[in-house]
Amino acid sequence: MIADILVLACLAVGTFFNALGIVGLLRFPDVYTRMHATTKMTTFGSVFTALAVIIYGGASYLGSTDPQYVILSVHTLIAAVALAFTNALGSHAIARGAHRSGIKPTPAVVDRLEEVQP
Amino acid sequence: MIAFFVTFLLVFCIYLLLTAGSGTIGFWSASELIAGAGLSIVVAGITRKFLCRSNNYRMANPLRLLLIPIYLLGPFLVEVTKANVDVAGRVITGRIRPGIIRVSSDLKTDLGIFILANSITLTPGTITVDIDEKTHDLFIHNINIAPGDEQKATVPARELFSIANIPAWIRRIAE
Known part of the structure; x- marks a missing residue:
């Protein structure tokens, strides 16, 4: 019962943040600010949806002691950790590549990186 | 040698995580434990120079x-x-x-x-x-x-x- 409510709450939070990430992707002006929306919000949202699966698996294991629910929970945990790592690394690679290939942050109050790079 | 052992432990732990729930020894079956140990020895032998590149075992x-x-x-x-x-x-x-x-x-x-x-x-x-x-x-x-x-x-x-x-x-x- 409590587990059901927790699962639903985690799913709601995850979907909310994922949806806002998409809205930010469409709303923000240039590539860097758009990446703020997609990296942070979708990582946070997806970790919460994964957390919902982990709670569901744990609660089902306590109810039935069927080992397949342990497999479900552990694999989702590994997927969430991998997602958080690769999302941060991938966004860093995209941002660096964008700046190296000459895309400047267009509404920007300051750009210290431009002063260093030739 | 330390590099080999550290890499072996890390790889074996990841293998155990991925195969949790397969049997009755703890959460694992005997065949998964043996296959995991064998594979980890091979992988650690090949990749020991990459993980511990700095030769510093603080972590x-x-x-x-x-x-x-x-x-x-x-x-x-x-x-x-x-x-x-x-x-x-x-x-x-x-x-x-x-x-x-x-x-x-x-x-x-x-x-x-x-x-x-x-x-x-x-x-x-x-x-x-x-x-x-x-x-x-x-x-x-x-x-x-x-x-x-x-x-x-x-x-x-x-x-x-x-x-x-x-x-x-x-x-x-x-x-």
């Missing part, structure tokens, strides 16, 4: 490894939640003041810089764009620069985070 200390989940679930989670609520507000209102600033970190090891750069990407409205390899300074795209920060040549990493002292935590883990 093999279990206490330091234990600090990583504490860090992730404690101060890091608080900062991530705050940053996401902040960016969510900016998505709705559209009030942004973006720019790229230079951040000094005073971390010396590669691993420390790696954790700090990833933490910064996921936390306070910031993305790491580039790293100065010599001085270990980070170039960070901030979605909302505090008024006055655009005048400074470098901003200390501590000032990016408002609640927890993330750089001090990373120094405790990695240095």
Whole structure:
């Protein structure tokens, strides 16, 4: 019962943040600010949806002691950790590549990186 | 030899995580344990030079490894939640003041810089764009620069985070 409510709450939070990430992707002006929306919000949202699966698996294991629910929970945990790592690394690679290939942050109050790079 | 053993342990733990729930010895079956040990010996023999490239075994200390989940679930989670609520507000209102600033970190090891750069990407409205390899300074795209920060040549990493002292935590883990 409590587990059901927790699962639903985690799913709601995850979907909310994922949806806002998409809205930010469409709303923000240039590539860097758009990446703020997609990296942070979708990582946070997806970790919460994964957390919902982990709670569901744990609660089902306590109810039935069927080992397949342990497999479900552990694999989702590994997927969430991998997602958080690769999302941060991938966004860093995209941002660096964008700046190296000459895309400047267009509404920007300051750009210290431009002063260093030739 | 230490490098081989550390790599073997890490690979074997990951294999055990991936095959948890397959049998009755703990959570594993005997065939999975034997196959995992054999595969881990082969993989550790091939890749031992990549994982321990710096020949420094500070991170093999279990206490330091234990600090990583504490860090992730404690101060890091608080900062991530705050940053996401902040960016969510900016998505709705559209009030942004973006720019790229230079951040000094005073971390010396590669691993420390790696954790700090990833933490910064996921936390306070910031993305790491580039790293100065010599001085270990980070170039960070901030979605909302505090008024006055655009005048400074470098901003200390501590000032990016408002609640927890993330750089001090990373120094405790990695240095």
